[in-house]
Amino acid sequence: MSKIFVDACLGKETPYTPVWMMRQAGRYLPEYMKVRGEAGDFLSLCHNPKMAAEVTIQPLDIVGVDAAILFSDILVIPDEMGMDLEFIKGFGPKFNDPLTCQADLDRLIGGEVAANKLTYVYDTIKLLRKQLDERGDEIALIGFTGAPWTLATYMIEGQGTKTYNLCKKLMYSNPELLHNILREVTEVVKYYMEKQIEAGIDVVQIFDSWAAAIEPGKYDEFSWKYMVEICDHLKAKYPDTPIIMFPKGIPAFLDNIYGNFDVFGVDWSTPMALAKEKLGDKYVLQGNMEPCRLYSKEATTACVESLAKTMKEGRHIFNLGHGILPDVPVENAIHFVAECKRASKR
Amino acid sequence: MSKIFVDACLGKETPYTPVWMMRQAGRYLPEYMKVRGEAGDFLSLCHNPKMAAEVTIQPLDIVGVDAAILFSDILVIPDEMGMDLEFIKGFGPKFNDPLTCQADLDRLIGGEVAANKLTYVYDTIKLLRKQLDERGDEIALIGFTGAPWTLATYMIEGQGTKTYNLCKKLMYSNPELLHNILREVTEVVKYYMEKQIEAGIDVVQIFDSWAAAIEPGKYDEFSWKYMVEICDHLKAKYPDTPIIMFPKGIPAFLDNIYGNFDVFGVDWSTPMALAKEKLGDKYVLQGNMEPCRLYSKEATTACVESLAKTMKEGRHIFNLGHGILPDVPVENAIHFVAECKRASKR
Numbered sequence: 001m002s003k004i005f006v007d008a009c010l011g012k013e014t015p016y017t018p019v020w021m022m023r024q025a026g027r028y029l030p031e032y033m034k035v036r037g038e039a040g041d042f043l044s045l046c047h048n049p050k051m052a053a054e055v056t057i058q059p060l061d062i063v064g065v066d067a068a069i070l071f072s073d074i075l076v077i078p079d080e081m082g083m084d085l086e087f088i089k090g091f092g093p094k095f096n097d098p099l100t101c102q103a104d105l106d107r108l109i110g111g112e113v114a115a116n117k118l119t120y121v122y123d124t125i126k127l128l129r130k131q132l133d134e135r136g137d138e139i140a141l142i143g144f145t146g147a148p149w150t151l152a153t154y155m156i157e158g159q160g161t162k163t164y165n166l167c168k169k170l171m172y173s174n175p176e177l178l179h180n181i182l183r184e185v186t187e188v189v190k191y192y193m194e195k196q197i198e199a200g201i202d203v204v205q206i207f208d209s210w211a212a213a214i215e216p217g218k219y220d221e222f223s224w225k226y227m228v229e230i231c232d233h234l235k236a237k238y239p240d241t242p243i244i245m246f247p248k249g250i251p252a253f254l255d256n257i258y259g260n261f262d263v264f265g266v267d268w269s270t271p272m273a274l275a276k277e278k279l280g281d282k283y284v285l286q287g288n289m290e291p292c293r294l295y296s297k298e299a300t301t302a303c304v305e306s307l308a309k310t311m312k313e314g315r316h317i318f319n320l321g322h323g324i325l326p327d328v329p330v331e332n333a334i335h336f337v338a339e340c341k342r343a344s345k346r
Numbered sequence: 347m348s349k350i351f352v353d354a355c356l357g358k359e360t361p362y363t364p365v366w367m368m369r370q371a372g373r374y375l376p377e378y379m380k381v382r383g384e385a386g387d388f389l390s391l392c393h394n395p396k397m398a399a400e401v402t403i404q405p406l407d408i409v410g411v412d413a414a415i416l417f418s419d420i421l422v423i424p425d426e427m428g429m430d431l432e433f434i435k436g437f438g439p440k441f442n443d444p445l446t447c448q449a450d451l452d453r454l455i456g457g458e459v460a461a462n463k464l465t466y467v468y469d470t471i472k473l474l475r476k477q478l479d480e481r482g483d484e485i486a487l488i489g490f491t492g493a494p495w496t497l498a499t500y501m502i503e504g505q506g507t508k509t510y511n512l513c514k515k516l517m518y519s520n521p522e523l524l525h526n527i528l529r530e531v532t533e534v535v536k537y538y539m540e541k542q543i544e545a546g547i548d549v550v551q552i553f554d555s556w557a558a559a560i561e562p563g564k565y566d567e568f569s570w571k572y573m574v575e576i577c578d579h580l581k582a583k584y585p586d587t588p589i590i591m592f593p594k595g596i597p598a599f600l601d602n603i604y605g606n607f608d609v610f611g612v613d614w615s616t617p618m619a620l621a622k623e624k625l626g627d628k629y630v631l632q633g634n635m636e637p638c639r640l641y642s643k644e645a646t647t648a649c650v651e652s653l654a655k656t657m658k659e660g661r662h663i664f665n666l667g668h669g670i671l672p673d674v675p676v677e678n679a680i681h682f683v684a685e686c687k688r689a690s691k692r
Binding site for chain 2: 163164165168169171172173212215216217249251252268269270271274290292293295296298299321325327
């Protein structure tokens with residue numbers, strides 16, 4: 001059965017432009033908060049295939065999106081590489097043993113051995129595959145990973161950061177060590193995404209959430225080329241699985257985008273018309289409504305109509321330009337999804 | 347006496363490209379930490395003209411920059427408009443009474459009355475004017491303000507924010523109130539900068555530190571036009587005082603830059619070659635070394651030489667692409683300044 005979202009990723013004609021939202025399985029949904037409360041904490045929810053599958057499915061019926069995205073977190077990867085991850089309430093993720101030298105890196109578990117430890121992710125996907133097939137609708141399942149650079153920032157800083165100064169010290173003073181870390185993470189991610197595909201996902205998204213932390217002249221060297229390497233690896237084995245790249249906040253790098261992938265995720269700092277001009281011939285474009293427009297139905301409709309007009313002759317998937325915020329009213333998210341389908345109906 | 351920095355701002359030929367650093371009077375300098383310790387806290391230092399002048403002067407002799415920038419903080423403006431400002435150690439600035447409605451705004455002090463309360467800033471400038479004139483060198487004095495948008499973010503959120511969701515709720519659901527706040531701040535800033543000029547500054551810089559928080563299609567409406575309004579006001583009265591605009595992180599807005607000012611400050615997310623192509627004919631360009639390059643002398647030299655080459659035929663002022671970080675070795679800052687002068691010598 002052909003799925004409208006997969007078709008759109010591959011640039012095929014669809015009856016309307018499909019839509020999903022980053023963080024659509026998340027805190028704005030009371031149904032999600034209930035399951036999360038039952039799970040205990042965030043990591044326990046990631047580790048519980050039955051509950052993770054449940055929250056993955058929730059936005060399909062509540063909000064009406066065309067794709068489900070696996071509920072998980074990018075930091076399960078370094079966690080299973082042997083780093084000590086905690087999610088601290090009101091603070092966010094924290095690694096208690098950040099990487100400071102080659103010996104720290106050498107102690108980690110690498111490659112397929114690390115990827116094999118993420119069984120709860122593959123189990124969640126298998127469960128979702130079964131549940132989605134049973135529904136009989138045309139909903140696609142998106143699997144994902146963090147980009148090596150974004151994962152490395154947490155592994156080096158130990159936590160979220162405004163300045164990335166530990167990463168930058170390596171970038172400018174010890175680039176060899178930073179590349180060693182990035183290479184190691186890249187290898188794990190290759191196996192991880194292969195196994196996600198084998199378990200049943202339809203589409204891969206690679207999130208480079210902290211792309212904007214790198215000066216444009218260094219972005220290829222420290223992030224993009226590793227993301228492209230993952231694409232090459234996956235496309236050699238699974239040429240029919242679409243790949244979405246989402247490097248957040250790099251409008252000044254658009255002229256330098258290259259690689260074997262299908263969809264370029266446009267964040268809200270890049271005007272869609274600019275992305276279309278630079279990349280629209282080569283890639284399907286996904287995005288990019290400023291998530292805060294969801295606070296207002298009028299602002300949402302205005303943006304959806306403008307995007308539909310800009311992308312009328314282009315290949316497009318509707319999404320937000322970043323994740324939905326926890327304090328957005330559910331009815332506004334429903335309104336966004338309905339407006340996307342209405343405004344793009346062919 | 348002609349000052350090399352002022353000449354460069356006005357696009358005149360200079361013997362080398364002048365250089366200064368954002369946050370050059372700051373925590374990376376032990377001499378600054380000493381004075382700050384004596385002052386007690388950050389706000390007390392801003393309120394003490396003698397000490398504020400002392401730290402303003404420090405980087406001239408220690409680092410060798412071509413301009414001094416008034417030591418102060420952008421948040422003294424809303425503080426004197428009647429808001430309750432605190433700097434909390436390890437947390438940052440906090441307004442205990444953020445603006446939530448028109449009545450909150452109506453309670454504030456506006457226009458010249460608010461600007462008149464910032465006497466400690468004008469006293470610092472007068473003291474600096476005297477001290478700089480006595481030195482007899484050609485060091486220029488930069489005064490500054492935050493852009494209305496950046497000031498408004500703190501006044502509305504009450505503190506630093508990652509999502510700006512209170513501001514964005516206004517932007518999309520109640521733009522009238524947001525514009526009322528921006529207009530009120532703009533009026534105070536006009537008087538504030540007039541009085542800074544009257545007190546003796548040579549050059550004005552307007553910092554829009556949180557420019558990147560606005561989607562490009564809304565940036566003119568909610569920030570840039572207010573900054574341009576301030577320029578128009580100042581240029582009508584003080585046509586010879588150069589104005590530097592520094593909107594941080596808006597590479598996708600470069601095609602839409604307009605206004606009566608002299609220098610465009612390029613942050614590190616915008617490649618200098620791109621800024622030169624889009625704006626170099628119209629404005630002198632300032633910037634834009636990624637501040638973390640200061641962790642390495644080699645990375646610093648490589649960037650300075652590349653900037654000197656890119657701007658060889660253009661009008662340029664060296665600076666960082668954002669503020670210097672507290673953990674940079676002083677000798678690396680000295681190296682940066684010396685390299686800028688060496689690489690651009692004519």
